[in-house]
Amino acid sequence: MKKRVAIIGGGITGLAAAFEIEKANQRGETKLDYQVIEGSNRLGGKIQTHRRDGFVIEAGPDSYLKRKTSMTTLIEEVGLKDELTTNDTGQSFILKGTSLYPIPAGAVMGVPTEITPFIKTGLFSPLGKVRALGDFVIPKTMGPNEDISLGHFFRKRLGNEVVDHLIEPLLSGIYGGDMDKLSLKATFPHFQQMEETNRSLIKGIKKSRPKTPKKADVPTKKEGMFQTLKHGIESLVEAVADKLDPESIHLSQNVKNITKSGSGFTLQYEDGVKEVFDYVIVTTPPPVTAKLLSHYPYFDYFKQMEMTSIATVAMVFPEEAVVQAEEGTGFVVSRKSGYTITACTWTSKKWRHTTPAGKVILRCYVGRPGHSDIVRKSDEEIIQTVLNDLAHVIEIKEKPDFFYVSRWSNPQYQVGHTFKLDKMKEDIEAFLPGLQVAGAGLAGVGLPDCIDQGKACAKAIMDSKQ
Numbered sequence: 001m002k003k004r005v006a007i008i009g010g011g012i013t014g015l016a017a018a019f020e021i022e023k024a025n026q027r028g029e030t031k032l033d034y035q036v037i038e039g040s041n042r043l044g045g046k047i048q049t050h051r052r053d054g055f056v057i058e059a060g061p062d063s064y065l066k067r068k069t070s071m072t073t074l075i076e077e078v079g080l081k082d083e084l085t086t087n088d089t090g091q092s093f094i095l096k097g098t099s100l101y102p103i104p105a106g107a108v109m110g111v112p113t114e115i116t117p118f119i120k121t122g123l124f125s126p127l128g129k130v131r132a133l134g135d136f137v138i139p140k141t142m143g144p145n146e147d148i149s150l151g152h153f154f155r156k157r158l159g160n161e162v163v164d165h166l167i168e169p170l171l172s173g174i175y176g177g178d179m180d181k182l183s184l185k186a187t188f189p190h191f192q193q194m195e196e197t198n199r200s201l202i203k204g205i206k207k208s209r210p211k212t213p214k215k216a217d218v219p220t221k222k223e224g225m226f227q228t229l230k231h232g233i234e235s236l237v238e239a240v241a242d243k244l245d246p247e248s249i250h251l252s253q254n255v256k257n258i259t260k261s262g263s264g265f266t267l268q269y270e271d272g273v274k275e276v277f278d279y280v281i282v283t284t285p286p287p288v289t290a291k292l293l294s295h296y297p298y299f300d301y302f303k304q305m306e307m308t309s310i311a312t313v314a315m316v317f318p319e320e321a322v323v324q325a326e327e328g329t330g331f332v333v334s335r336k337s338g339y340t341i342t343a344c345t346w347t348s349k350k351w352r353h354t355t356p357a358g359k360v361i362l363r364c365y366v367g368r369p370g371h372s373d374i375v376r377k378s379d380e381e382i383i384q385t386v387l388n389d390l391a392h393v394i395e396i397k398e399k400p401d402f403f404y405v406s407r408w409s410n411p412q413y414q415v416g417h418t419f420k421l422d423k424m425k426e427d428i429e430a431f432l433p434g435l436q437v438a439g440a441g442l443a444g445v446g447l448p449d450c451i452d453q454g455k456a457c458a459k460a461i462m463d464s465k466q
Ligand code: FAD
Pocket: 008, 009, 010, 011, 012, 013, 014, 037, 038, 039, 040, 043, 044, 045, 046, 047, 059, 060, 061, 062, 063, 064, 065, 253, 254, 255, 256, 283, 284, 285, 288, 312, 408, 409, 410, 438, 439, 440, 441, 444, 445, 446, 447, 448, 450
């Protein structure tokens, strides 16, 4: 009899796991019966693309970091290589007060590495700039095996101004979290390593950056760091699903709980039906995972994990209705400026394939820790709030032709995240062997990180005695 693997959740993590097993089955290396069990009526989870009248509008993720290769590999494996496209680069800004300030040249994730643009920017006061340069002399903030919050780390190294007006809007956007609670070790461990090696973060980053090319080699245009698919990220979901055994995909099938039974596991669904599997890969968001396994004491961290509610707001306008004072690809918002929006991308400039000629797409984010009320409001109220905020920096003469508002929640990696995860994994290995837990709540929220995790779970099962 074939051993049975349940993959709970049909987001990118679950699909990557399923595809890995499917490939090994095809190669004749394994004979595993895998089943993807998805609670909603569609695959993709947070990946969702709206395609309409020539527009390609992402509700969730819109791209990925090119240097993280597992996403490109998956795209190539399912035959979508020709669909890949890189972002158009342009100036990004910080909205502070009612002005858009260009992000100073040389700032890496907000950490200044070029002195002249940093000294010249109007984003910080003279005192704030002097404080940031204190990084050159300030002692190390932590030992190699400690964890502190991103806020604690950067405030100590560079001071509050640079954190509040540059680093915070840039970094917490990626994790949708609170800088003063997010774990440094789990989110940006290389900053910790740089401090460990160089003490000064500025020196460490400068050292790690590629040397400036000789004049003749300087490219005319900076190459984008992100990639996406011309027909949307959801085309990857569709292509992976096409490679799987159609009988192995189950939609609208909500798992209610998972119990260890004998050498395997029993899944109980919402409709009461039970099914037995030899292995289980759980890729649901952490609070759901904790609920599915609530009768075991190993998932307390997941139970307590805070989730940040956010919404993305994509709006389509006729080109002539939007007048931008600044040329660029978007801005993030300084948290001290009293706005509800946290970021805005001029999608039609950054990703030209998304927008037919004569139209403009603006994509904004709302919602952050402690300010989630906005996400619960009606679409119309959210749109009005976003338009009111945008009016400070962009002249918008008409209501949008149409819009999409999408609500999400993101896991917050709290201080000590990696240590708590290690303990959880140890407990699972000892007391629930055959169970794998993966996904955005664990080892990275980026699409490539999720793919890596899904593949690793599949591999762990394939490598175990089947
Ligand atoms: P999910 O996609 O959340 O999948 C989990 C699945 O489990 C869902 O389909 C859900 O329906 C299902 N499920 C839940 N409960 C049950 C149950 N009881 N039974 C069965 N199934 C269940 N990353 C990037 O790399 N680049 C970006 O540009 C980017 N932008 C983002 C923008 C937004 C607005 C958001 C929210 C995230 C973004 N991310 C980005 C992060 C990335 O999209 C996610 O981390 C990733 O898609 C998560 O995949 P996952 O499979 O782990 O989880």
